[in-house]
Amino acid sequence: MKSNTASLFQVLNEYRVKNIDHLQLKLEHIHNEIERLRDHAEVKHRVIGTSFLKQDLHCFTLGHGPIVITMWSQMHGDESSASAAVLDFINVLLSSKQASETKLHSSSVLFQNWEDKFTIHIAPMLNPDGAKFSKRYNAQGLDINRDALALQTPEGNVLNALIEETKPQYAFNLHDQDPYYRCGAQAKPVTIAFLAPAYNPQKELNHARQNAMTLIAEISKSLQEELNGQIAKYDDTFSERSFGDQIAAKGISTILIESGYFVADETRQVARSANLVALVRSLSILAEQSALFDDKGEYSEPRVYADLPLNIENKWCDLLIKNLHFKEQHYSADVAIRKPARYSNEWIIYDLGDLRDFAGEIEFDAEQYVYEAGQSFLVDDKLVLDEESYLTILRDGYTHFVGEASLINNVCGLPIVNNPKIWHDDFKLSRGTVAAGFLVRNGIREFAIINGRLLKLS
Ligand SMILES: [Zn+2]
Structure with missing residues:
Protein backbone atom coordinates (compact mmCIF):
# COMPACT_ATOMS: atom_id res chain seq x y z
CA MET A 1 0.00 0.00 0.00
CA LYS A 2 1.32 3.43 -0.88
CA SER A 3 0.69 6.37 1.34
CA ASN A 4 1.71 9.98 1.30
CA THR A 5 3.84 10.12 4.42
CA ALA A 6 4.05 13.90 4.63
CA SER A 7 0.28 14.15 4.70
CA LEU A 8 0.08 11.29 7.18
CA PHE A 9 2.22 13.31 9.63
CA GLN A 10 0.14 16.41 8.95
CA VAL A 11 -3.21 14.68 9.34
CA LEU A 12 -2.23 12.96 12.56
CA ASN A 13 -0.65 16.09 14.05
CA GLU A 14 -4.11 17.66 14.16
CA TYR A 15 -5.07 15.07 16.78
CA ARG A 16 -2.16 15.68 19.12
CA VAL A 17 -3.15 16.28 22.72
CA LYS A 18 -2.56 19.92 23.67
CA ASN A 19 -0.16 21.21 26.32
CA ILE A 20 1.94 18.09 26.75
CA ASP A 21 4.87 19.16 24.58
CA HIS A 22 7.31 19.32 27.50
CA LEU A 23 10.88 18.06 27.39
CA GLN A 24 10.09 16.19 30.63
CA LEU A 25 6.56 14.92 31.15
CA LYS A 26 5.48 14.18 34.72
CA LEU A 27 2.30 12.54 35.95
CA GLU A 28 0.75 15.93 36.76
CA HIS A 29 1.19 17.02 33.12
CA ILE A 30 -0.98 14.17 31.83
CA HIS A 31 -3.43 14.23 34.75
CA ASN A 32 -6.17 16.05 32.80
CA GLU A 33 -5.91 13.64 29.90
CA ILE A 34 -6.05 10.64 32.23
CA GLU A 35 -9.17 12.09 33.87
CA ARG A 36 -10.79 12.71 30.49
CA LEU A 37 -10.08 9.15 29.30
CA ARG A 38 -11.11 7.63 32.61
CA ASP A 39 -14.67 8.79 31.95
CA HIS A 40 -14.75 7.96 28.24
CA ALA A 41 -17.32 5.34 27.25
CA GLU A 42 -15.01 3.72 24.66
CA VAL A 43 -12.09 3.34 27.04
CA LYS A 44 -11.56 0.87 29.87
CA HIS A 45 -9.37 2.46 32.50
CA ARG A 46 -7.61 0.63 35.29
CA VAL A 47 -5.01 1.45 37.89
CA ILE A 48 -2.74 -1.56 37.45
CA GLY A 49 -0.56 -0.83 40.45
CA THR A 50 1.41 1.85 42.19
CA SER A 51 4.95 3.06 41.99
CA PHE A 52 7.45 2.82 44.85
CA LEU A 53 6.24 6.28 45.97
CA LYS A 54 2.61 5.13 45.67
CA GLN A 55 1.75 7.04 42.52
CA ASP A 56 -0.87 5.33 40.34
CA LEU A 57 0.20 3.34 37.29
CA HIS A 58 -2.54 3.67 34.70
CA CYS A 59 -3.61 1.43 31.85
CA PHE A 60 -6.17 2.11 29.13
CA THR A 61 -7.76 -0.57 27.00
CA LEU A 62 -9.42 0.13 23.65
CA GLY A 63 -11.10 -2.23 21.21
CA HIS A 64 -12.17 -5.85 21.58
CA GLY A 65 -10.59 -7.59 18.58
CA PRO A 66 -8.49 -10.75 18.41
CA ILE A 67 -5.10 -9.11 17.75
CA VAL A 68 -3.80 -8.01 21.14
CA ILE A 69 -1.24 -5.22 21.43
CA THR A 70 0.25 -4.06 24.72
CA MET A 71 2.40 -0.94 24.93
CA TRP A 72 4.07 1.02 27.69
CA SER A 73 6.19 4.14 27.79
CA GLN A 74 8.54 5.96 30.13
CA MET A 75 9.80 3.03 32.19
CA HIS A 76 12.83 5.33 32.26
CA GLY A 77 11.51 8.44 33.98
CA ASP A 78 13.41 10.96 31.87
CA GLU A 79 12.23 9.49 28.55
CA SER A 80 8.80 10.94 27.91
CA SER A 81 8.48 11.56 24.15
CA ALA A 82 6.38 8.45 23.60
CA SER A 83 4.15 9.12 26.61
CA ALA A 84 2.78 12.10 24.71
CA ALA A 85 2.57 9.96 21.56
CA VAL A 86 0.51 7.16 23.12
CA LEU A 87 -1.99 9.75 24.41
CA ASP A 88 -2.10 11.22 20.89
CA PHE A 89 -2.63 7.68 19.60
CA ILE A 90 -5.61 7.15 21.92
CA ASN A 91 -7.03 10.46 20.73
CA VAL A 92 -6.71 9.35 17.10
CA LEU A 93 -8.38 6.02 17.84
CA LEU A 94 -11.29 7.64 19.66
CA SER A 95 -11.66 10.42 17.09
CA SER A 96 -11.83 7.89 14.27
CA LYS A 97 -15.00 6.47 15.78
CA GLN A 98 -16.79 9.68 14.89
CA ALA A 99 -18.25 9.36 11.40
CA SER A 100 -17.39 12.96 10.65
CA GLU A 101 -13.66 12.26 10.86
CA THR A 102 -13.30 11.40 7.20
CA LYS A 103 -9.64 12.41 7.19
CA LEU A 104 -8.87 9.53 9.49
CA HIS A 105 -10.95 7.09 7.47
CA SER A 106 -9.01 7.49 4.27
CA SER A 107 -7.23 4.21 3.67
CA SER A 108 -3.81 5.80 4.05
CA VAL A 109 -4.46 6.83 7.66
CA LEU A 110 -6.66 4.59 9.77
CA PHE A 111 -9.32 2.11 8.70
CA GLN A 112 -12.73 2.14 10.31
CA ASN A 113 -13.73 -0.51 12.80
CA TRP A 114 -10.21 -1.05 14.06
CA GLU A 115 -11.84 -1.97 17.37
CA ASP A 116 -13.16 -5.23 15.86
CA LYS A 117 -9.65 -6.30 14.88
CA PHE A 118 -7.58 -5.11 17.83
CA THR A 119 -7.51 -5.02 21.60
CA ILE A 120 -4.98 -2.40 22.62
CA HIS A 121 -3.60 -1.98 26.15
CA ILE A 122 -1.64 1.20 26.85
CA ALA A 123 0.30 2.08 30.01
CA PRO A 124 1.37 5.65 29.36
CA MET A 125 3.87 6.30 32.16
CA LEU A 126 5.38 3.30 33.90
CA ASN A 127 7.87 5.23 36.02
CA PRO A 128 6.11 8.34 37.39
CA ASP A 129 8.59 8.57 40.30
CA GLY A 130 11.56 8.81 37.95
CA ALA A 131 9.58 11.33 35.91
CA LYS A 132 8.98 13.43 39.01
CA PHE A 133 12.74 13.81 39.54
CA SER A 134 13.73 13.71 35.83
CA LYS A 135 15.65 10.50 36.49
CA ARG A 136 16.05 7.34 34.47
CA TYR A 137 15.70 5.17 37.58
CA ASN A 138 12.75 4.60 39.86
CA ALA A 139 12.60 5.87 43.45
CA GLN A 140 14.64 2.87 44.63
CA GLY A 141 17.42 3.94 42.29
CA LEU A 142 16.80 0.78 40.26
CA ASP A 143 16.62 0.55 36.48
CA ILE A 144 13.18 -0.94 35.80
CA ASN A 145 14.41 -2.14 32.44
CA ARG A 146 17.10 -4.27 34.08
CA ASP A 147 14.60 -5.77 36.50
CA ALA A 148 12.85 -8.20 34.18
CA LEU A 149 14.26 -11.25 35.99
CA ALA A 150 14.98 -10.00 39.52
CA LEU A 151 11.58 -8.23 39.77
CA GLN A 152 12.58 -6.07 42.74
CA THR A 153 10.72 -2.94 41.59
CA PRO A 154 6.95 -2.49 41.97
CA GLU A 155 6.87 -1.04 38.46
CA GLY A 156 8.68 -4.04 36.96
CA ASN A 157 6.25 -6.38 38.70
CA VAL A 158 3.32 -4.41 37.31
CA LEU A 159 4.69 -4.63 33.77
CA ASN A 160 5.37 -8.33 34.18
CA ALA A 161 1.80 -8.89 35.40
CA LEU A 162 0.38 -6.77 32.58
CA ILE A 163 2.13 -8.93 29.97
CA GLU A 164 1.08 -12.15 31.69
CA GLU A 165 -2.52 -11.01 31.90
CA THR A 166 -2.96 -9.40 28.46
CA LYS A 167 -0.92 -12.02 26.53
CA PRO A 168 -0.27 -9.76 23.55
CA GLN A 169 0.88 -10.88 20.12
CA TYR A 170 2.62 -7.52 19.76
CA ALA A 171 4.38 -5.50 22.45
CA PHE A 172 5.63 -1.92 22.01
CA ASN A 173 8.38 -0.87 24.41
CA LEU A 174 8.75 2.90 24.12
CA HIS A 175 11.86 4.85 25.14
CA ASP A 176 14.04 7.90 24.45
CA GLN A 177 17.74 7.80 23.66
CA ASP A 178 20.56 10.34 23.93
CA PRO A 179 20.75 12.91 21.13
CA TYR A 180 24.27 11.88 20.18
CA TYR A 181 23.62 8.71 18.19
CA ARG A 182 24.86 8.73 14.63
CA CYS A 183 22.80 7.12 11.87
CA GLY A 184 25.22 4.53 10.50
CA ALA A 185 27.84 6.06 8.21
CA GLN A 186 25.60 8.99 7.38
CA ALA A 187 26.31 12.46 8.73
CA LYS A 188 22.96 12.54 10.51
CA PRO A 189 21.62 12.08 14.03
CA VAL A 190 19.07 9.35 14.77
CA THR A 191 15.48 10.48 15.29
CA ILE A 192 13.96 7.03 15.64
CA ALA A 193 15.79 3.79 16.42
CA PHE A 194 14.02 0.44 16.27
CA LEU A 195 14.83 -2.94 17.70
CA ALA A 196 13.26 -6.34 17.38
CA PRO A 197 15.01 -7.67 20.50
CA ALA A 198 16.80 -10.97 20.51
CA TYR A 199 15.32 -13.70 22.69
CA ASN A 200 18.57 -15.61 23.15
CA PRO A 201 22.32 -14.92 23.03
CA GLN A 202 22.55 -16.53 19.59
CA LYS A 203 20.18 -13.85 18.28
CA GLU A 204 18.15 -16.47 16.45
CA LEU A 205 15.09 -15.66 14.41
CA ASN A 206 11.78 -17.24 15.27
CA HIS A 207 8.36 -16.47 13.87
CA ALA A 208 7.60 -13.78 16.46
CA ARG A 209 10.89 -11.96 15.96
CA GLN A 210 10.56 -12.07 12.20
CA ASN A 211 7.09 -10.58 12.54
CA ALA A 212 8.52 -7.76 14.64
CA MET A 213 11.21 -7.14 12.01
CA THR A 214 8.64 -7.16 9.25
CA LEU A 215 6.46 -4.66 11.08
CA ILE A 216 9.45 -2.40 11.79
CA ALA A 217 10.48 -2.55 8.14
CA GLU A 218 7.00 -1.50 7.02
CA ILE A 219 6.73 1.28 9.62
CA SER A 220 10.17 2.64 8.77
CA LYS A 221 9.16 3.03 5.12
CA SER A 222 6.36 5.32 6.29
CA LEU A 223 8.78 7.48 8.28
CA GLN A 224 11.81 7.74 5.98
CA GLU A 225 10.83 10.86 4.08
CA GLU A 226 9.56 12.94 6.95
CA LEU A 227 12.51 12.01 9.16
CA ASN A 228 15.10 12.70 6.48
CA GLY A 229 16.19 9.08 6.64
CA GLN A 230 17.27 9.45 10.28
CA ILE A 231 16.10 5.97 11.21
CA ALA A 232 18.40 3.33 12.62
CA LYS A 233 18.26 -0.06 14.23
CA TYR A 234 19.44 -0.58 17.79
CA ASP A 235 22.17 -3.06 18.64
CA ASP A 236 20.51 -6.46 19.14
CA THR A 237 22.94 -8.01 21.60
CA PHE A 238 20.81 -10.15 23.91
CA SER A 239 20.18 -8.30 27.16
CA GLU A 240 19.01 -10.96 29.57
CA ARG A 241 17.88 -8.58 32.32
CA SER A 242 15.80 -6.37 30.00
CA PHE A 243 12.06 -6.55 29.56
CA GLY A 244 12.06 -6.35 25.78
CA ASP A 245 14.31 -9.39 25.45
CA GLN A 246 12.41 -11.39 28.08
CA ILE A 247 9.04 -10.53 26.51
CA ALA A 248 10.45 -11.57 23.12
CA ALA A 249 11.48 -14.84 24.81
CA LYS A 250 7.80 -15.48 25.57
CA GLY A 251 7.17 -15.63 21.82
CA ILE A 252 5.70 -12.11 21.65
CA SER A 253 6.62 -9.91 18.68
CA THR A 254 8.36 -7.06 20.48
CA ILE A 255 9.09 -3.67 18.98
CA LEU A 256 11.38 -1.26 20.81
CA ILE A 257 11.17 2.34 19.66
CA GLU A 258 13.76 4.85 20.84
CA SER A 259 12.90 8.49 20.27
CA GLY A 260 15.89 10.61 19.40
CA TYR A 261 17.06 13.96 18.17
CA PHE A 262 15.96 16.00 15.19
CA VAL A 263 17.78 19.23 14.38
CA ALA A 264 16.40 22.23 16.30
CA ASP A 265 13.83 20.10 18.12
CA GLU A 266 14.92 20.09 21.76
CA THR A 267 11.56 18.87 23.08
CA ARG A 268 11.39 16.03 20.52
CA GLN A 269 8.08 16.87 18.96
CA VAL A 270 9.28 15.37 15.67
CA ALA A 271 10.02 12.05 17.37
CA ARG A 272 6.66 12.27 19.15
CA SER A 273 4.92 12.65 15.78
CA ALA A 274 6.97 9.79 14.35
CA ASN A 275 5.84 7.53 17.22
CA LEU A 276 2.23 8.43 16.51
CA VAL A 277 2.64 7.65 12.82
CA ALA A 278 4.40 4.39 13.71
CA LEU A 279 1.58 3.27 16.01
CA VAL A 280 -1.22 4.20 13.63
CA ARG A 281 0.59 2.62 10.69
CA SER A 282 1.14 -0.54 12.71
CA LEU A 283 -2.61 -1.07 12.93
CA SER A 284 -3.08 -0.49 9.19
CA ILE A 285 -0.20 -2.78 8.32
CA LEU A 286 -1.27 -5.58 10.64
CA ALA A 287 -4.87 -5.37 9.46
CA GLU A 288 -4.29 -5.01 5.74
CA GLN A 289 -1.13 -6.97 5.13
CA SER A 290 -1.73 -9.95 7.34
CA ALA A 291 -0.17 -12.18 4.68
CA LEU A 292 3.18 -10.67 5.61
CA PHE A 293 2.74 -12.09 9.05
CA ASP A 294 1.53 -15.50 8.01
CA ASP A 295 3.17 -18.55 9.54
CA LYS A 296 4.22 -19.61 6.06
CA GLY A 297 5.36 -16.14 5.00
CA GLU A 298 8.55 -15.72 3.07
CA TYR A 299 9.75 -12.90 5.31
CA SER A 300 11.21 -10.67 2.66
CA GLU A 301 10.95 -7.75 5.04
CA PRO A 302 13.54 -8.75 7.65
CA ARG A 303 16.00 -7.91 4.86
CA VAL A 304 14.73 -4.32 4.95
CA TYR A 305 15.13 -4.35 8.71
CA ALA A 306 18.65 -5.73 8.42
CA ASP A 307 19.53 -2.96 5.97
CA LEU A 308 18.58 -0.15 8.37
CA PRO A 309 21.71 1.75 9.40
CA LEU A 310 23.13 1.02 12.84
CA ASN A 311 22.35 3.30 15.76
CA ILE A 312 25.90 4.33 16.70
CA GLU A 313 26.33 5.71 20.19
CA ASN A 314 28.36 8.86 20.91
CA LYS A 315 29.47 9.53 17.33
CA TRP A 316 27.28 12.56 16.73
ZN1 LIG B 1 14.96 3.90 28.09
Missing part, protein backbone atom coordinates in the same frame (compact mmCIF):
# COMPACT_ATOMS: atom_id res chain seq x y z
CA CYS A 317 27.99 15.99 18.20
CA ASP A 318 26.77 19.57 18.06
CA LEU A 319 29.99 21.08 16.74
CA LEU A 320 32.83 19.21 15.05
CA ILE A 321 35.96 21.28 14.44
CA LYS A 322 38.35 19.46 12.17
CA ASN A 323 42.12 19.82 11.82
CA LEU A 324 42.50 22.48 14.50
CA HIS A 325 46.13 23.45 15.14
CA PHE A 326 47.62 23.90 18.57
CA LYS A 327 50.34 26.24 19.81
CA GLU A 328 53.04 26.84 17.20
CA GLN A 329 51.39 24.20 15.04
CA HIS A 330 53.16 21.27 16.59
CA TYR A 331 50.09 19.15 16.10
CA SER A 332 46.50 19.27 15.04
CA ALA A 333 43.36 17.49 16.19
CA ASP A 334 39.64 17.27 15.56
CA VAL A 335 37.43 18.48 18.40
CA ALA A 336 33.92 17.20 19.16
CA ILE A 337 31.75 19.51 21.27
CA ARG A 338 28.42 18.48 22.81
CA LYS A 339 26.49 18.45 26.06
CA PRO A 340 27.59 15.79 28.57
CA ALA A 341 23.97 14.62 28.84
CA ARG A 342 20.64 15.43 27.30
CA TYR A 343 19.38 17.64 30.13
CA SER A 344 22.61 19.60 30.63
CA ASN A 345 22.96 23.32 29.87
CA GLU A 346 26.70 23.12 29.36
CA TRP A 347 28.73 22.24 26.30
CA ILE A 348 31.98 20.40 26.82
CA ILE A 349 34.91 19.05 24.88
CA TYR A 350 33.62 15.52 24.40
CA ASP A 351 36.48 14.07 22.41
CA LEU A 352 39.75 15.09 20.76
CA GLY A 353 42.04 13.58 18.16
CA ASP A 354 41.39 11.79 14.90
CA LEU A 355 37.59 11.95 14.90
CA ARG A 356 36.94 10.84 11.35
CA ASP A 357 34.25 8.49 12.66
CA PHE A 358 32.29 11.46 14.10
CA ALA A 359 29.78 13.72 12.42
CA GLY A 360 28.29 16.95 13.74
CA GLU A 361 25.35 19.24 13.28
CA ILE A 362 27.90 21.97 12.49
CA GLU A 363 31.22 20.94 10.96
CA PHE A 364 34.07 23.38 10.42
CA ASP A 365 37.45 22.77 8.81
CA ALA A 366 39.98 24.68 10.95
CA GLU A 367 43.01 23.70 8.86
CA GLN A 368 44.15 27.34 8.78
CA TYR A 369 43.38 28.12 12.42
CA VAL A 370 45.21 27.90 15.71
CA TYR A 371 43.41 27.36 19.00
CA GLU A 372 43.58 29.98 21.71
CA ALA A 373 42.07 29.54 25.16
CA GLY A 374 39.78 32.34 26.35
CA GLN A 375 40.27 34.46 29.46
CA SER A 376 37.83 35.08 32.34
CA PHE A 377 35.89 38.33 32.39
CA LEU A 378 35.16 39.35 35.99
CA VAL A 379 31.63 40.65 36.56
CA ASP A 380 31.39 42.88 39.63
CA ASP A 381 28.99 45.53 38.33
CA LYS A 382 25.91 45.68 36.14
CA LEU A 383 26.74 44.55 32.61
CA VAL A 384 24.41 44.94 29.64
CA LEU A 385 25.43 42.74 26.73
CA ASP A 386 24.19 43.96 23.40
CA GLU A 387 25.66 42.38 20.31
CA GLU A 388 28.38 44.99 19.82
CA SER A 389 29.56 45.08 23.43
CA TYR A 390 29.55 41.28 23.68
CA LEU A 391 31.50 40.82 20.45
CA THR A 392 34.01 43.43 21.66
CA ILE A 393 34.55 41.44 24.86
CA LEU A 394 35.07 38.29 22.81
CA ARG A 395 37.44 40.02 20.38
CA ASP A 396 39.48 41.16 23.39
CA GLY A 397 40.10 37.52 24.27
CA TYR A 398 37.46 36.80 26.93
CA THR A 399 35.21 33.79 26.42
CA HIS A 400 33.39 33.49 29.70
CA PHE A 401 32.16 35.45 32.67
CA VAL A 402 33.08 34.82 36.29
CA GLY A 403 31.62 36.46 39.37
CA GLU A 404 28.04 37.56 39.85
CA ALA A 405 26.12 36.20 36.86
CA SER A 406 22.89 37.88 38.00
CA LEU A 407 24.48 41.27 37.16
CA ILE A 408 24.54 40.33 33.46
CA ASN A 409 21.67 41.44 31.27
CA ASN A 410 22.11 39.57 27.98
CA VAL A 411 19.96 41.49 25.50
CA CYS A 412 21.73 40.23 22.36
CA GLY A 413 20.42 36.66 22.54
CA LEU A 414 23.81 35.17 21.71
CA PRO A 415 24.99 32.29 23.89
CA ILE A 416 27.24 33.17 26.82
CA VAL A 417 29.26 31.10 29.27
CA ASN A 418 28.97 31.93 32.98
CA ASN A 419 31.21 30.55 35.71
CA PRO A 420 32.28 27.38 33.92
CA LYS A 421 32.68 24.61 36.46
CA ILE A 422 35.63 22.95 34.78
CA TRP A 423 37.99 25.18 32.92
CA HIS A 424 41.37 24.86 31.27
CA ASP A 425 43.83 27.72 31.31
CA ASP A 426 46.53 26.75 28.87
CA PHE A 427 46.73 26.19 25.13
CA LYS A 428 45.65 22.58 25.24
CA LEU A 429 42.10 21.36 25.31
CA SER A 430 41.03 18.48 27.44
CA ARG A 431 38.01 16.23 27.56
CA GLY A 432 35.24 17.21 29.93
CA THR A 433 36.20 20.89 30.11
CA VAL A 434 33.78 23.61 29.08
CA ALA A 435 34.08 24.37 25.38
CA ALA A 436 34.99 28.04 25.02
CA GLY A 437 37.94 29.42 23.09
CA PHE A 438 39.02 31.02 19.84
CA LEU A 439 39.97 30.08 16.33
CA VAL A 440 42.83 32.38 15.38
CA ARG A 441 44.16 33.01 11.88
CA ASN A 442 47.10 35.32 11.15
CA GLY A 443 46.98 36.55 14.73
CA ILE A 444 43.32 37.55 14.54
CA ARG A 445 40.54 35.93 16.58
CA GLU A 446 38.08 35.14 13.81
CA PHE A 447 35.68 32.83 15.65
CA ALA A 448 34.72 32.22 19.25
CA ILE A 449 33.65 28.74 20.29
CA ILE A 450 30.72 29.29 22.66
CA ASN A 451 28.19 26.70 23.79
CA GLY A 452 28.54 24.39 20.82
CA ARG A 453 28.39 27.23 18.33
CA LEU A 454 30.95 29.25 16.36
CA LEU A 455 30.44 33.00 16.67
CA LYS A 456 32.03 35.01 13.87
CA LEU A 457 33.98 37.92 15.30
CA SER A 458 35.14 39.73 12.17
